[in-house]
Amino acid sequence: MTVHTRSRRAGFVAALDWRRVPAVPDDPDGIVAGNEERVAKMIAFLRAAMVPFLLIPLLAWNRLAHPELALLAAAACAVEATWFVRRTLRRRSVRDDHVLVAVDYVFCLALMVVGSRAAEPWLRNEIMTEVVPFSLVSSALLGFALGLRWRSVLGLLALWGGWAATVYPHLTLKLGSDLLGFVMWFLVGLYVPRLMRELAARTARAAAKQRAAERDAARATAEQHAAERDAAEQRRLLDLALHRERMRSGLHDGVLTVLDGMARDDRLAPEGRRSARRAALMARNLLRGTADTGSPFEKRLIELSETFVDLGVLVQPRFYVSAEPPPELAEAVCAAAREALANAAKYAGPDVEVHFFAECDGDRLEVSVVDHGAGFDAATAPRGRGTAETFAAVRALDAACEVTSAPGRGTSVLMTWSR
Amino acid sequence: MAQIVFVDDHLMVVQPLVAWLIPHLAARGHRMLPPAADVTAVGPAGPSGGVAVCDVVLKVGPSGSDAVRHLRGxxxxxxxxxxHAPAGQVLEAVAEGAHGYVEKSQPSEELAAAIETVAAGRLHLSSALADLFYGGLRASRLPPGRELTSVDRDVLKSFxxxxxxxxxxxxxxxxxxxxxxxxxxxxxxxRARRALLSLSDREREVLVAIGCRDLDAEAAARALHMSANTLNTHLRNIRAKYRTAFPDLAAGLTQRQTARRLALDLNLCGRTNHQNW
Structure with missing residues (x-):
């Protein structure tokens, strides 16, 4: 056998073997499942449509040896076909339905035996002609449900044997036609589902490909929109940055120079120099850009700092907040820092800088208010009620709060907490 | 005796400051030279050395780290x-060999003390510079042995x-x-931190084109007379350096965003503003 012949045979087998149709994993539209339902309906229709053939022998009632057997066969066929149709419609598929195949197959063999016994031996071939259509569906079902397998081929051969045995002894040339009919219906039962299942698989794959293309297109569109938004945001940020840079440049070369010059100009009154220095400090804090923070705790610290700068205190803020402290601690620390800043405003002196420091990484918090002003004797100085209460509130949350001061050497308030 | 010279183009600040400092420093044996508006107007330091008090941002001539290099030379x-100067520009200038950094808002007495410290050959760490060092310390980590110890960190925090x-x-x-x-x-x-971010002149030009002028890659390459591939290589290198120096800050930044941030931090757009816009 040549290679060419072998390949042609392989192609012929492949054309009949619907099991070789690849599965389609991505089928949300149910194209493959819908096709299986149509295949099931097709074989169910065939089964139901062949029942009326069984009524024809009843027309020759008087010529039959056992007309009641013909009646029984017709009734049994109607019952079996009803069960067949209901089962296939309920399951929506006949593929690999071994129960359906087995019941229908055994029923057909029984029908051949019972149906053939209704007539005299010389009349069997004629009476069995009406049984052929119903039995051929069983042959087709082997193809529809089992496909090209050894068990379906063996089933076909058994049908052949059963048919020849039941017709015996009335063997004529028609037997060849009947047996060929079994083969052809088996082939139809292989070929038609092969075509339909392949068409469904191709359609499902095409639909999946289309969906993927649509998804890709949608993703590309979304990415393009995102890129456009990003580009617009980048332009906005650049404009903002350049605006800030111009502002910084303007403040540095203009406003800050004037204010720093005024702050050092001895011809001005001390109050005027003080105001200039305070304004310069405000401008520097603005340039430092601390207002950009997203931390609520840091925002509160900034607001606190700005409040006291507005009141005339030269507050130097230095904040490093990478995580939020517990809310009750943040509340207590801010209240205590407010008191410390208020004390610095009252007692440190008018031209004294107050360094307001905070660092928090979530597990550790440190806040300090330090000045080099007048200071006080911590041992003898009376403590205000607000100071005592707010500092005690900080300590109540397992944080340390230490006040260090000496006359002429400034004051330091240090609050520390760790988880 | 040390010579003291101010290099600053803001006379409104410098004049009263110098007027206050002259008798103060003279009492300690130092001699104040006339202020200069840019570093090219400054002559060599005398044999006993001297302190140049130099504005970080100068409109004319070398500025920032270039000015420090020139004066040290x-x-x-x-x-x-x-x-007020961008943090990156200050830190870069300090890394070039400056002995300290103070803000003009500092009281004259503190400035005089800082000059005294530097004149004595020592380093001066102001609260403002400590703030910048501390920010750098938090944003990036140097290899073991080059980073500050926990004790050093606490001392720095005190400043x-x-x-x-x-x-x-x-x-x-x-x-x-x-x-x-x-x-x-x-x-x-x-210095070690800034060395991670050491940029070539060509990379700085790329920063200005992309980060300040917002040119697209093609236009930037054309303006800088280089191929688009070379420009992209520069951008990749810049981002790689920024990521090495500041891994936390650089996370998620595109090459263009990195260029913009770095250009502003090094105050490269300030001069571009004057020259191109």
Whole structure:
């Protein structure tokens, strides 16, 4: 056998073997499942449509040896076909339905035996002609449900044997036609589902490909929109940055120079120099850009700092907040820092800088208010009620709060907490 | 006796400051030279050395780290001064060899003390500079052995909190020599940090084109007379350096965003503003 012949045979087998149709994993539209339902309906229709053939022998009632057997066969066929149709419609598929195949197959063999016994031996071939259509569906079902397998081929051969045995002894040339009919219906039962299942698989794959293309297109569109938004945001940020840079440049070369010059100009009154220095400090804090923070705790610290700068205190803020402290601690620390800043405003002196420091990484918090002003004797100085209460509130949350001061050497308030 | 010279183009600040400092420094044996508006107007330092108090941002001539390099080449110790300058530009100038940095808002007495410190050949760490060092320390990590120890970190934080050198030394029990050791390590750590971000002249031009002028890659390459591939290589290198220096800050930044951030931080757009816009 040549290679060419072998390949042609392989192609012929492949054309009949619907099991070789690849599965389609991505089928949300149910194209493959819908096709299986149509295949099931097709074989169910065939089964139901062949029942009326069984009524024809009843027309020759008087010529039959056992007309009641013909009646029984017709009734049994109607019952079996009803069960067949209901089962296939309920399951929506006949593929690999071994129960359906087995019941229908055994029923057909029984029908051949019972149906053939209704007539005299010389009349069997004629009476069995009406049984052929119903039995051929069983042959087709082997193809529809089992496909090209050894068990379906063996089933076909058994049908052949059963048919020849039941017709015996009335063997004529028609037997060849009947047996060929079994083969052809088996082939139809292989070929038609092969075509339909392949068409469904191709359609499902095409639909999946289309969906993927649509998804890709949608993703590309979304990415393009995102890129456009990003580009617009980048332009906005650049404009903002350049605006800030111009502002910084303007403040540095203009406003800050004037204010720093005024702050050092001895011809001005001390109050005027003080105001200039305070304004310069405000401008520097603005340039430092601390207002950009997203931390609520840091925002509160900034607001606190700005409040006291507005009141005339030269507050130097230095904040490093990478995580939020517990809310009750943040509340207590801010209240205590407010008191410390208020004390610095009252007692440190008018031209004294107050360094307001905070660092928090979530597990550790440190806040300090330090000045080099007048200071006080911590041992003898009376403590205000607000100071005592707010500092005690900080300590109540397992944080340390230490006040260090000496006359002429400034004051330091240090609050520390760790988880 | 040391010579003192101010290099600053903001006469409104410099004149009253110099007027106040002349008798103060003269009493300590120092001689104040006339202020200069740019570093090219400054001559070499005398044989006994001198301190150049130099504005970080100068409109004319070399500015920032270039100005520090120029002055050091003339034998001056440099104390940087600014009304307000971007952090990156200050740290880069300090890394170039400046002995300290103070803001113009500082009281004249503190500025005089800083000049005295630098004139004596020592480093001066102001609260403002400590703030910048501390920010750098939090944003990036140097390899072991080059980074500050936890004790150094606490000492540095004391400066950020507004404590003077003497207060910080007393607080942490440091002798004068150990405090000088800490200051050397703090300045060295800044130099090491900035070395990670060392940019070539060509990379700076790319930063200006992309980060300041917002040119697209093609236009930037054309303007800089280089191929698009070369420009992209520069951008990749810039981002790689920024990521190495500041891994946390650089996370998620595109090449263009990195260029923009770096250009602003190094104050490269300020001069571009004057020249191109």
């Amino acid at each position: 003339l034998g001056w110790r440099v104390l940087l001064l600014s009304g 950020v909190q507004g404590r003077t050198e003497a207060e910080a030394a007393a607080l942490h029990g440091l002798t004068t020599a150990r405090m000088q050791g800490f200051l050397s390590r703090a300045f060295a750590a800044n």
